Amino acid sequence: MPNVSFEKTNNVLGVITVAMPKQELTERLTTELKGQRAKVAMKGFRKGKVPMGTLRKMFGNEILGRILDEDIRESLFGYIEKEDIKLIFSPQPIEEEGTPVITAGNIEDLTLKYQVALEPEFSFEIPDTAFDYYVLDVKDEDIEEAVQSMLKRAGESEDLTEGTVQDDDVISVTFTEAGPVDDKITNATKIYLEALTDESKALFIGKSVGDSVNVADLSTLEKDSTEAYVKKYFLDLEDTETDISGKTFDVSVDGITRVTPSEMTTDFFAQYDPTGAVTTEGELRDDIVTKQSAGFKQQADGMAGFAIQKYLVENTEMELPIEMMKEINKEDETEYDLFERGVRWMLIRNKFAADEDLKLEYEDIREEAVSSLLGMLGGQRPDFLTEEFIDSYVKRALDDEEQRNQLSSNAIEKKIMNALREKVTLQDMPVDSDKFNEVIKKFNEANSPAPAAVLEEE
Template sequence: MKVSLENKDKVNGLLSVTVEKEDYQEKVEKILKDFRRDAQIPGFRKGKVPMGLIKKQHGIAVLVEEVNKLLSDGIYNYIKENDIRIIGNPLPNEEKQAELNFETMEEFEFIFDIAIAPEINADVSKEDKVDYYTVEISDEMINNQVNSYRSYTGEHQTVESYEDKDMLKGHMAELDEEGNIKEGGITVEETVMMPSAIKEEEQKLIFENAKVNDVLTFNPYKAFDGNKAELSSLLKLENNEDIENLKADFSFQISEIRRFVEGEINQELFDKVLGEGVVSTEEEFKEKIKEQLAYRYGLESEYKLQKDLHQLLLDKAGKIEFPDELLKRMFKQEQKEELTEEDYKKAIEDLTLHLIEEELVKKYEIKIEEKDIQEMAKSVARLQMMEYGALSMPDEIIDNFAQNMLKDEKTANMLITRAINEKLTAALKENVTLNEKKVSTEEFQELLTK
């Protein structure tokens, strides 16, 4: 087999592979003999089928498969032995590739276009300055989180007098122009309403300080600004078309007022949020919440730093020459649709960053071991648990969750990539100068959108 590479320029190559008869003949003949040994064809004893018949039935398929194997191995070995960095997979050359006939030809020449990865220099030094943001965990943030957790142990209670955000149950009846219950008008038994959701301020004030058994007069259409969905739900109407003409006042007789009362800050709350016996005082509870908030925002700070480091690397690399036409062919084959210039620009940026990171991983001798992947899986599992409010979970549960994540190949590859990026970020932090800045959550969220 002959393999050669012609460099059309720095990033475009023409790879030629010639598969000759002596490369495949012995293997093809062996496979056909195995077919003949096992073949069972009516009219012939097992193992006695004429080789000509075997070749007629299987010869071309065996030849094509064997040539393709040799071709694939030949390309891979040539690229590896000659240390050629390519992007994507070789594509058949659309101009020079001749048509192949496996029935008549004995020698097969394949010509491929290959995209050669450009040389990129994106070295960093202590002269490079990057902002590193730390979110200050304020008492207000801690208290807001405590109040959020108090809803876990809260309950609805029946009260006698209305306050903002209470829920009202009652009987509604449509009124005529004189304020009397309209004969044949709409009546609704046991409807539910939250006056705090009313959009029109004057209508909302009607319910202020209302008590059980009070009968109030209000206008639903004005109250909810004619919103069909809200009015249909309140008045239990099936036909939304009726609402457009339904602008009358209604009476609302309150039968029940229910108020959600947040749970107390006590041991029940501590145990429900953090686990039994983890803390025993409000001070300890708040300190744990502060730690968890710091951990969560710490991850977001690392994410922001990673984005800023990526931009630094891209700026360092500058304008890179890529085999644009060939890459567009590749992307089109992968996506099965036309690629917009904006899509291509984003793809090239991602590719540039990927090539830079590959070089830096080699430079900093970054290695990923099994324990790194396990720790990353546990970190992601712990973060997902926190998103659902489980701030403290036993190690056994975290471990099981992590192992289940690693069973999925796609998720496992994502975790490996994250583990590499984490180590690469750590290495870059050691090689640049970090400007450490403390910011509020509002300032940090604004920074993330830039």
């Protein structure tokens, strides 16, 4: 095996030298070629009798390359592990003039040098300042609106043969482009009155089947609507380039459907929560608050975590190999300041994890996998997502190196941040959903590009 030595050049830099003598390389290559010789069958020679010179010409460079790669890697990283050298980055090859080009026909002594960035010695203090922690303030009227919406969805619907449109009805309508126009745009669909603006709702309330209203701008019908939404859901236009600006539409009422809200029966609760955890109105309201707060809590954790991280990075002194880091960063599109911030945070969080004896456990990775899976499913947990399914999903993810590394990285980051948040003072800041979204927007704008977990508005 190669001879390996280490020289510390300053507090945060060092050089590891890997030397492979000519004799050892020659012996290793000869041994490998003899092993190949017993397997090679070549025209004109009996199996196992191909001349070594011929084998050297045919396979020598390929085998030598593999020997160099394996022996250098094993000896280099084996030495680092044995000597417990704490590095920030992987060893960086030092290119020196005069390094011989080694081939199977020209073996010489080989010496390779690697520059290494050493973990600095430093200490940090847990912040004694209070950090804002935003908490969703769910208003009673918001809870009531959610409850009534659920009762309506679980209720019975009736198609009316007579009568007029009332608040919260569902109406079947036909949109028809108004005016003397060839190839008029037209489409039949349904409108939910509860989704309309107050002004638009007033256009339809009191109308009967067969009546129609004229709308100058369809994007004003529903709350927070857009032209793209109108084209897709109101007009069913496959050609999204069709210009509908300035077009008015006649909207005819073709049918009225009235929903009778459900009562809070056993069947209603079972439909809402098949697990049986919610069986009363009080539990339902508490669950609504929990679910509405869940997404915002993730955002609140992220913002508080970023503030803590920023404080620690900016208030912790440490010596770093700046010039080496700048060279490494040239291969990355990340701005150097962000790159350096990331390195500083990595060192701080790793030290905190070591001090607190925080270790990545299987349950941490499993929890992260479930969180990721639920995110892909829109936050809902379907019936097929059993414990057996989750265990199988996690096993497949851990078998894939890329997924395993990603899950592990996310899981340990969350574990460290959870522990850090418990160490600091968090000052609750109750805000409603509109204010919360405004806070998130301002946070993203102020910290663009965003931290590791990109925050999104609810």
